[in-house]
Amino acid sequence: MQRKNEPGELLGRVPADVPRVTWELEATPGSTHPADLRGPYISGPPRGRFVYLSWGVVDGAGSFDMFRRAKLMFDGIPDDVLVTARESGVLVGRLGLTDTKGNPLCAAVRPPLIGWTSAVH
Numbered sequence: 001m002q003r004k005n006e007p008g009e010l011l012g013r014v015p016a017d018v019p020r021v022t023w024e025l026e027a028t029p030g031s032t033h034p035a036d037l038r039g040p041y042i043s044g045p046p047r048g049r050f051v052y053l054s055w056g057v058v059d060g061a062g063s064f065d066m067f068r069r070a071k072l073m074f075d076g077i078p079d080d081v082l083v084t085a086r087e088s089g090v091l092v093g094r095l096g097l098t099d100t101k102g103n104p105l106c107a108a109v110r111p112p113l114i115g116w117t118s119a120v121h
Contacts, residue, residue, distance in 0.1 A: 001025065002052035004043045007066060010054060011041060025051065034082040035074040049074040055104040068106045076110035085118035092117045
């Protein structure tokens, strides 16, 4: 996950061949729209918020060179899920990390490529 406006600052770099990965991001709700969530890893304007999932190659020195990224768009989150997520404090997005050709997922990602749910503590 890429930090807002910082392409080189990534949260939890993970090898691409792991069977499952989880990132936890902090967010606070804004007041302009139900999907107006804000936080250090959330990018975009109100009504256009998203998080970047960055793909890259790490060299022998540990330097990351991004070659592709996906925007996990918040505008596809169902309103009822947003309401419950605001109450519970938990919003979960689940997605596969590859496209139909087996390449890293890229571009704007919305349902049905990502499923959004909320969980109650």
